[in-house]
Amino acid sequence: MKKILLEHIDEPGINTFEVYRKKGGYASVEKALKTMTPDAVTEEVKKSGLRGRGGAGFPAGMKWSFIDKKSEKPRYLVCNADESEPGTFKDRYLMEKIPHILIEGMITSSYALGAKTSFIYIRGEYMYVLRILEKAIDEAYAAGFLGKNILGTDYSLDLYVHPGAGAYICGEETALLESLEGKRGNPRLKPPFPAIAGLYSSPTVVNNVETIAAVVPIVNNGGDEYAKIGIGKSTGTKLISASGHINKPGVYEIEMGLPVEEFIYSEEYCGGIWKGRKMKAVVAGGSSVPILPADLILKTAKGEPRLMTYESLADGGFLTGTMLGSGGFIVMDETTSIVRNLYTFARFYHHESCGQCSPCREGTGWMEKILHRLCHGHGRKEDIDILFDIAKKIEGNTICPLGDAAAWPVAAAIRHFRSEFEEAAAVQGRGHIEESATLEPLIVNR
């Protein structure tokens, strides 16, 4: 497959302006600023069918078109680089290896939106990546691609990187804006949406790193060309973060529509399950999406091969399907305790709940507690139904989607692996799950 975002990933020095430019970098800025109106850029993004790559999959061009152009306030583009969905590390990879593709995408996209100041909000733990981005921004300023009168046009733009400080919730766009304003990351009630009242109550668009990077090839080759890649409403390529019990963990750029089976087992991608074991389950789109057992991730309930697209992964709804989400693809082998893995998710969501809405604040804590006792030989028979009940009562009852994200994995794990929960509840005495989860030392000195 021809890579688009990662086309020059193996080029030595591609992290520098000089090499990136030599490989055709910043052409989209030249093309947009010199030959296109801002609306024409937005039009290409609409035609491309590009969908938000952060997880929700909302059409990017449509999101752009919502921006309030009648407002007299300044407009902002904010890049969401707060990548913290467990299982997801593709944005870090892209920013670290090819920082200029994000800078270029930010300039072209800011031009389309009429933003004069733009921000990249990056999670605080990625501080070393922030330094890489700042260096790339300095290079872009020096070359006249940022600052006043870019390329001699009357368009000017300042671009800054802003660090978070450790809070998953800041990946939610309104929490991110609160955080960027120097406050706690509490999501806002919507409406108004950021396109009307976002950063400093000004019209704002928040887009994921990969979404903004994809604007570069879309403007260079046209939205129609981009839309030819992929299948149906899943256009273009997607960066997949592959982790867990596979032979070749890493970031892979795939064409939408690649069969899941090929992704897992081919040498080009994950290279199959480690240690010659069998696959037990997959979390296909980051921790928030429903887990699927091996048979359902490879084939839909109708028996069709499952494809890496928004639609195919969602086929069957939550009963037999899942979501593409952020593309955080976590594979588990046959020795994995589903209950114990779910415990790590429940603990995560409890830790990351902002505490604003009681169903999420309290419910995530209860779920963690119950899963903890199930994992440690103190479970009760009724625990499984209580878990399911709590999950159902969080879902849909919170300001932001963190509540749903905490509830879905619990409901799905029970739906597909109920017998494991029953086994765990039946065992009385410490350490049952802990032992069965680590049948042999996992860390082998390599």
Place this chain on the structure above:
Amino acid sequence: MLKEAKEIKFSYEALAQVRLIIARYPEGKQKSALLPLLHLAQSEFDGWLSPEVMDYVASILNIKPIEVYEVASFYSMYNLKPVGKCLIEVCRTSSCWLRGADELVKHIENKLNIEVGETTADGMFTLKTVECLGSCGTAPMLQCGADYFENLTTDKVDELLDKWKELGKRSSYLKSLTAES
């Protein structure tokens, strides 16, 4: 109890950075600089944010101290209590757990003779477990200062701990422990 008042003030170099950071945001929106300034303050003042340090940051930004406290207590990267010189943060969420994070934590606990959340008697190391650091494809891993240490084995961790002890330097998210300067 009377404490000897120690003046809290950024160094000349840090103050230059403060000015640059505040200048990024529109006029009147200087509160936006709070998160970056708290990172800087933590790095400058022994790796944690005392109430006095937070008050100082509030005075720089011309905001109320409570506006700083509520933010500092929300984000997990700000330490509201003193920590050891080297803050070791081991990721333990799903992908890392699947590839041995629990064993890694146990190994470090045994080696340093402390439990998660504790600091060694000599004040050198604090061990923390953290949620997903976005390094799932290179699990298990840990963060120390600005650096990620990935694809860890027990041997590699032993080497790192020995090296950091020998260096004796304080870790900071803003710089690499092994950086030259």
